[in-house]
Amino acid sequence: MKTLIIGIGGMTNGGKSTLSKALQKRLPNSCIISQDTFFKDDSLVPVDSHGFKQYDLLSALHMDRMMEEVETWQDDPRAFKVSHNGVVQLLSEGVDQVYVLIIEGFLIFNYRPLNELMNKKYFLQIPYETCKQRRSSRVYTPPDPPGYFDGHVWPMYLKNRKEMEEMVTDLVLLDGLTERDKLLSSVLEDVTADIEAFSDRDDGNLPA
Ligand SMILES: Nc1ncnc2c1ncn2[C@@H]1O[C@H](COP(=O)(O)OP(=O)(O)O)[C@@H](O)[C@H]1O
Numbered sequence: 001m002k003t004l005i006i007g008i009g010g011m012t013n014g015g016k017s018t019l020s021k022a023l024q025k026r027l028p029n030s031c032i033i034s035q036d037t038f039f040k041d042d043s044l045v046p047v048d049s050h051g052f053k054q055y056d057l058l059s060a061l062h063m064d065r066m067m068e069e070v071e072t073w074q075d076d077p078r079a080f081k082v083s084h085n086g087v088v089q090l091l092s093e094g095v096d097q098v099y100v101l102i103i104e105g106f107l108i109f110n111y112r113p114l115n116e117l118m119n120k121k122y123f124l125q126i127p128y129e130t131c132k133q134r135r136s137s138r139v140y141t142p143p144d145p146p147g148y149f150d151g152h153v154w155p156m157y158l159k160n161r162k163e164m165e166e167m168v169t170d171l172v173l174l175d176g177l178t179e180r181d182k183l184l185s186s187v188l189e190d191v192t193a194d195i196e197a198f199s200d201r202d203d204g205n206l207p208a
């Protein structure tokens with residue numbers, strides 16, 4: 001069975017889940033694993049000296065559980081697809097099916113074991129003002145306290161981004177200000193080309 005793992009990383013509110021959901025709808029036999037669903041319980045997240053909860057760190061996430069979820073997909077992508085969101089589509093007789101996993105989240109490329117599994121890595125970036133604006137209309141659980149964006153989210157983004165750039169060299173940067181449909185079609189075109197190149201080969205490896 002052939003598999004492809006795509007990472008959709010990026011800044012908070014960069015448009016990761018919007019793009020991932022749209023891609024999943026268009027890619028047959030694809031599933032999404034979202035890093036957001038692996039946040040630790042609030043009681044386990046420490047506060048800094050300013051009283052801000054330290055949510056924008058890898059240590060605020062159950063990354064071990066996230067890896068287990070990815071491994072469950074790798075063990076049997078077909079069964080994972082059926083148990084998570086339904087029907088497996090057979091493309092055409094005699095053609096090897098390619099199962100696609102979309103891993104999305106704001107710190108996916110900062111976690112080396114996850115990073116190493118991805119065939120393609122996209123990173124959605126937006127300017128500071130857009131990020132602050134989009135974030136202000138989103139309600140997290142718990143909600144951002146006053147000053148959280150400038151006091152925690154943005155400084156941690158800068159720190160995490162630096163760390164990511166030291167670890168990862170093959171990122172495809174995407175402009176999160178691009179209109180939704182255009183973003184979708186450019187990534188879809190790229191991924192579809194990979195899938196086609198991949199399904200033509202019989203060694204199970206994605207061409208470089
Ligand atoms: N390409 C885009 N252009 C304009 N707004 C967008 C775009 N993609 C997402 N958004 C909006 O930005 C906000 C954050 O999007 P979301 O996909 O939830 O981001 P993320 O998963 O990266 O945190 C939402 O209000 C969403 O509707």
Ligand SMILES: NC(=O)c1ccc[n+]([C@@H]2O[C@H](COP(=O)(O)O)[C@@H](O)[C@H]2O)c1
Pocket residue numbers: 011012013014036039055056105106140141142153
């Ligand atoms: N889902 C949660 O439990 C939770 C709680 C508090 C903050 N957050 C925020 O989620 C952000 C990451 O998710 P997004 O990339 O979807 O914005 C982080 O910046 C973090 O501050 C999430």
